[in-house]
Amino acid sequence: MALIVEDGTGLSTAESYVSVTEATTFHAARGVADALWADLDTDVKEAALRKACDYMVQTYRGRWKGFMKSQTQALDWPRYHVFPDPAFVYALASDSVPVLVKNACCALALKATTTVLLDDITATGAVIHEQVGPLSVNYEPNGQRTARYPAIDRGLSTLLQDSGSIFQATALLG
Secondary structure, rough: OOOEEOOOOOOOOOEOOHHHHHHHHHHHHHOOOOHOOOOOOOHHHHHHHHHHHHHHHHHHHOOOOOOOOOOOOOOOEEEOOOOOOOOOOOOOOOOOOOOHHHHHHHHHHHHHHHOOOEEEEEEEOOEEEEOOOOOOOOOOOOOOOOOOHOOOHHHHHHHEEOOHHHHHHHHOOO
8 A cells, every 4th residue: 555645735644744755865865874764665664754744643633733734644744834943933834744854754654664563562661670680670669661762853843832831822712
């Protein structure tokens, strides 16, 4: 099944922010070893791009600045009324996907080829004690339960609302 790439119109069937060709160009420009991306079959790359977008939707939906262009669009971008930085006088174009989002999708797709981005984790937190024989593991009770990718979070930070902005927007709406 051919990968359906968001074209800036808010497709209801979009599965990725970038094509396999765009992702390959992204990784080649960053010197990613051939075996890590370029040598993969197209089907594997497409599946990885879908998984990257699944991760982005589940992780960032509700945190993006601005508003989705359409109620029926499958992915969170395109959006309108997005000002990446208070110093920006103009909003980002509402008929495209920002380069930062595309880059994050490419980076996450590479990770998706070797790990499960949205893995079910049964532990309740970070390991605070571990014993090898006879197995004993203690978890931090309030620790993070899912994998996080700080480099991705930082790369997208200008497009994400901080918790204060979310609260302010909610308060304004009602």
